[in-house]
Amino acid sequence: MPVAPRISVQTQDFNAQAEADLLTNGRKDVGALVSFTGLCRDEAGTLTALELEHYPGMAEAELTRIAEEAIGRWPLTGLTVIHRFGKIPPGDNIVLVVAASSHRRAAFEAADFLMDYLKTRAPFWKKEHLVSGGASSWVEARAVDDEDAARWT
Amino acid sequence: MNIRYFAWVRERVGIEEETIELPGTVKTVSDLIAHLKSLDEYHASAFEEEDAIRVALDQVHVETDAEIGDAREAAFFPPMTGG
DSSP states (O other): OOOOOEEEEESSOOOHHHHHHHHHTTOSSOOEEEEEEEEOOOTTTTEEEEEEEEOTTHHHHHHHHHHHHHHHHSOEEEEEEEEEOEEEOTTSEEEEEEEEESSHHHHHHHHHHHHHHHHHHSOEEEEEEETTOOOOEEOOOOHHHHHHHHTTO | OEEEEOHHHHHHHSOSEEEOOOOTTOOBHHHHHHHHHTTOHHHHHHTSSGGGOEEEETTEEEOTTOBOTTOOEEEEEOSOOOO
Protein backbone atom coordinates (compact mmCIF):
# COMPACT_ATOMS: atom_id res chain seq x y z
CA MET A 1 0.00 0.00 0.00
CA PRO A 2 1.45 3.44 -0.91
CA VAL A 3 2.38 5.64 2.04
CA ALA A 4 0.27 8.68 2.89
CA PRO A 5 2.31 11.91 2.78
CA ARG A 6 2.27 14.30 5.73
CA ILE A 7 1.49 17.78 4.38
CA SER A 8 1.31 20.95 6.44
CA VAL A 9 0.91 24.63 5.51
CA GLN A 10 1.47 26.67 8.65
CA THR A 11 2.70 29.94 10.15
CA GLN A 12 4.70 28.36 12.97
CA ASP A 13 8.24 27.04 12.63
CA PHE A 14 9.01 23.34 12.20
CA ASN A 15 11.63 21.06 13.70
CA ALA A 16 13.39 19.18 10.91
CA GLN A 17 14.88 16.57 13.26
CA ALA A 18 11.54 15.86 14.92
CA GLU A 19 9.92 15.47 11.49
CA ALA A 20 12.68 13.10 10.36
CA ASP A 21 12.27 11.05 13.55
CA LEU A 22 8.56 10.59 12.77
CA LEU A 23 9.56 8.80 9.55
CA THR A 24 12.10 6.46 11.18
CA ASN A 25 10.99 5.81 14.77
CA GLY A 26 10.09 2.19 15.41
CA ARG A 27 10.91 1.10 11.85
CA LYS A 28 13.60 -1.19 10.48
CA ASP A 29 12.86 -0.92 6.76
CA VAL A 30 14.12 2.65 6.26
CA GLY A 31 17.62 2.67 4.80
CA ALA A 32 17.79 6.28 3.61
CA LEU A 33 16.46 9.59 4.77
CA VAL A 34 16.90 12.84 2.83
CA SER A 35 15.87 16.12 4.43
CA PHE A 36 15.86 19.49 2.67
CA THR A 37 15.26 22.76 4.51
CA GLY A 38 14.81 26.03 2.63
CA LEU A 39 15.59 29.16 4.66
CA CYS A 40 15.06 32.87 4.20
CA ARG A 41 18.36 34.54 3.20
CA ASP A 42 19.04 38.25 3.66
CA GLU A 43 20.26 38.93 0.08
CA ALA A 44 23.51 40.55 1.24
CA GLY A 45 21.88 42.35 4.14
CA THR A 46 19.16 44.06 2.08
CA LEU A 47 16.11 42.13 3.37
CA THR A 48 14.27 42.50 6.66
CA ALA A 49 11.83 39.73 5.81
CA LEU A 50 10.12 37.70 3.13
CA GLU A 51 6.36 37.71 3.24
CA LEU A 52 4.86 34.46 1.99
CA GLU A 53 1.34 34.68 0.61
CA HIS A 54 -0.52 31.47 -0.19
CA TYR A 55 -3.83 30.24 -1.59
CA PRO A 56 -5.44 28.51 1.40
CA GLY A 57 -6.90 25.17 0.42
CA MET A 58 -5.16 24.96 -2.94
CA ALA A 59 -1.71 25.14 -1.33
CA GLU A 60 -2.43 22.00 0.70
CA ALA A 61 -4.19 20.32 -2.26
CA GLU A 62 -1.35 21.02 -4.70
CA LEU A 63 1.36 19.92 -2.25
CA THR A 64 -0.62 16.70 -1.74
CA ARG A 65 -0.88 16.15 -5.50
CA ILE A 66 2.88 16.67 -5.93
CA ALA A 67 3.67 14.40 -2.96
CA GLU A 68 1.38 11.67 -4.31
CA GLU A 69 3.08 11.90 -7.68
CA ALA A 70 6.46 11.40 -5.97
CA ILE A 71 5.07 8.40 -4.08
CA GLY A 72 3.90 6.97 -7.41
CA ARG A 73 7.36 7.42 -8.96
CA TRP A 74 9.64 6.22 -6.15
CA PRO A 75 9.33 3.45 -3.56
CA LEU A 76 9.14 5.69 -0.49
CA THR A 77 8.49 4.59 3.07
CA GLY A 78 7.52 8.11 4.15
CA LEU A 79 7.25 11.67 2.86
CA THR A 80 6.73 14.96 4.70
CA VAL A 81 6.26 18.42 3.20
CA ILE A 82 5.87 21.53 5.37
CA HIS A 83 5.60 25.05 3.95
CA ARG A 84 5.28 28.16 6.10
CA PHE A 85 3.45 31.37 5.24
CA GLY A 86 3.39 34.88 6.71
CA LYS A 87 6.34 37.15 7.42
CA ILE A 88 9.62 35.25 7.75
CA PRO A 89 12.89 37.00 8.76
CA PRO A 90 16.32 36.05 7.33
CA GLY A 91 17.70 32.94 8.99
CA ASP A 92 14.30 31.38 9.62
CA ASN A 93 12.92 28.26 7.97
CA ILE A 94 10.52 28.44 5.02
CA VAL A 95 10.09 24.92 3.68
CA LEU A 96 10.88 21.34 4.66
CA VAL A 97 10.86 18.16 2.57
CA VAL A 98 11.77 14.83 4.16
CA ALA A 99 11.81 11.69 2.01
CA ALA A 100 12.45 8.23 3.43
CA SER A 101 13.05 5.04 1.49
CA SER A 102 14.80 1.70 1.72
CA HIS A 103 17.50 2.98 -0.64
CA ARG A 104 19.25 6.31 -1.07
CA ARG A 105 18.55 7.01 -4.76
CA ALA A 106 14.77 7.07 -4.29
CA ALA A 107 15.04 9.36 -1.25
CA PHE A 108 17.42 11.81 -2.98
CA GLU A 109 15.42 11.94 -6.19
CA ALA A 110 12.03 12.24 -4.53
CA ALA A 111 13.19 15.18 -2.38
CA ASP A 112 14.75 16.90 -5.42
CA PHE A 113 11.59 16.35 -7.50
CA LEU A 114 9.39 17.62 -4.67
CA MET A 115 11.29 20.90 -4.41
CA ASP A 116 11.37 21.45 -8.19
CA TYR A 117 7.64 20.86 -8.55
CA LEU A 118 6.78 22.76 -5.39
CA LYS A 119 8.59 25.88 -6.58
CA THR A 120 6.74 26.00 -9.91
CA ARG A 121 3.31 24.56 -8.98
CA ALA A 122 2.48 25.18 -5.31
CA PRO A 123 0.52 28.45 -4.92
CA PHE A 124 2.89 30.52 -2.77
CA TRP A 125 4.27 33.97 -3.58
CA LYS A 126 7.18 35.82 -1.93
CA LYS A 127 7.30 39.53 -1.30
CA GLU A 128 10.57 41.17 -0.24
CA HIS A 129 10.60 43.70 2.61
CA LEU A 130 13.70 45.88 2.44
CA VAL A 131 16.07 47.19 5.11
CA SER A 132 16.17 50.51 3.22
CA GLY A 133 12.46 50.98 3.87
CA GLY A 134 11.93 51.21 0.11
CA ALA A 135 8.82 49.83 -1.57
CA SER A 136 8.49 46.09 -1.03
CA SER A 137 8.29 44.08 -4.21
CA TRP A 138 7.16 40.66 -5.41
CA VAL A 139 9.86 38.14 -6.20
CA GLU A 140 9.76 37.23 -9.89
CA ALA A 141 9.60 33.62 -10.99
CA ARG A 142 12.86 32.41 -12.52
CA ALA A 143 13.07 30.54 -15.83
CA VAL A 144 15.66 28.21 -14.30
CA ASP A 145 12.98 26.89 -11.91
CA ASP A 146 10.83 25.88 -14.88
CA GLU A 147 13.86 24.21 -16.47
CA ASP A 148 14.55 22.32 -13.25
CA ALA A 149 10.94 21.11 -13.10
CA ALA A 150 11.08 20.04 -16.76
CA ARG A 151 13.91 17.59 -15.91
CA TRP A 152 11.30 15.23 -14.46
CA THR A 153 8.91 15.03 -17.41
CA MET B 1 -18.90 32.54 -9.70
CA ASN B 2 -16.38 33.23 -6.96
CA ILE B 3 -13.20 34.92 -8.22
CA ARG B 4 -10.01 35.13 -6.13
CA TYR B 5 -6.81 37.07 -6.73
CA PHE B 6 -3.35 36.63 -5.24
CA ALA B 7 -0.05 38.53 -4.98
CA TRP B 8 0.36 41.43 -7.47
CA VAL B 9 -2.80 40.48 -9.34
CA ARG B 10 -4.72 41.01 -6.06
CA GLU B 11 -2.97 44.33 -5.45
CA ARG B 12 -3.80 45.62 -8.92
CA VAL B 13 -7.46 44.55 -8.84
CA GLY B 14 -7.65 46.03 -5.34
CA ILE B 15 -9.68 43.20 -3.80
CA GLU B 16 -8.99 39.63 -2.70
CA GLU B 17 -12.23 38.08 -3.76
CA GLU B 18 -15.51 38.85 -5.54
CA THR B 19 -18.60 37.07 -6.77
CA ILE B 20 -19.72 37.81 -10.31
CA GLU B 21 -22.56 36.69 -12.57
CA LEU B 22 -21.08 35.19 -15.71
CA PRO B 23 -22.61 36.35 -19.00
CA GLY B 24 -23.77 33.42 -21.16
CA THR B 25 -21.00 34.18 -23.66
CA VAL B 26 -18.28 33.27 -21.13
CA LYS B 27 -17.35 29.62 -21.79
CA THR B 28 -13.58 29.42 -21.26
CA VAL B 29 -11.00 30.96 -18.95
CA SER B 30 -9.95 33.27 -21.82
CA ASP B 31 -13.56 34.48 -22.11
CA LEU B 32 -13.62 35.07 -18.37
CA ILE B 33 -10.41 37.12 -18.50
CA ALA B 34 -11.85 39.24 -21.34
CA HIS B 35 -14.99 39.80 -19.27
CA LEU B 36 -13.05 40.75 -16.12
CA LYS B 37 -10.88 43.19 -18.12
CA SER B 38 -14.05 44.98 -19.25
CA LEU B 39 -15.26 45.59 -15.67
CA ASP B 40 -13.08 48.59 -14.77
CA GLU B 41 -9.60 50.07 -15.05
CA TYR B 42 -8.29 48.10 -12.05
CA HIS B 43 -9.19 44.75 -13.58
CA ALA B 44 -7.89 45.96 -16.95
CA SER B 45 -4.55 46.87 -15.36
CA ALA B 46 -4.31 43.55 -13.49
CA PHE B 47 -4.78 41.56 -16.68
CA GLU B 48 -2.66 43.81 -18.87
CA GLU B 49 0.15 41.24 -19.08
CA GLU B 50 -2.17 38.32 -19.67
CA ASP B 51 0.65 35.88 -20.43
CA ALA B 52 2.12 36.49 -16.97
CA ILE B 53 -1.04 35.28 -15.21
CA ARG B 54 -1.75 31.75 -14.06
CA VAL B 55 -5.21 30.31 -13.46
CA ALA B 56 -6.83 27.70 -11.24
CA LEU B 57 -10.39 26.41 -11.46
CA ASP B 58 -11.68 24.91 -8.22
CA GLN B 59 -8.08 24.92 -6.90
CA VAL B 60 -6.55 22.97 -9.80
CA HIS B 61 -4.14 24.54 -12.31
CA VAL B 62 -5.62 24.95 -15.81
CA GLU B 63 -4.64 26.59 -19.09
CA THR B 64 -6.55 29.61 -20.40
CA ASP B 65 -8.35 27.53 -23.05
CA ALA B 66 -9.98 25.41 -20.32
CA GLU B 67 -13.77 25.28 -20.23
CA ILE B 68 -15.24 26.78 -17.08
CA GLY B 69 -18.02 24.18 -17.02
CA ASP B 70 -19.55 24.01 -13.55
CA ALA B 71 -16.48 25.27 -11.68
CA ARG B 72 -17.47 27.40 -8.68
CA GLU B 73 -14.18 29.21 -8.08
CA ALA B 74 -11.60 30.73 -10.40
CA ALA B 75 -8.31 32.14 -9.11
CA PHE B 76 -5.80 34.37 -10.89
CA PHE B 77 -2.20 34.84 -9.78
CA PRO B 78 1.38 35.40 -10.98
CA PRO B 79 3.83 32.51 -11.56
CA MET B 80 4.50 30.91 -8.20
CA THR B 81 7.61 31.71 -6.15
CA GLY B 82 7.37 29.51 -3.07
CA GLY B 83 9.95 27.09 -1.71
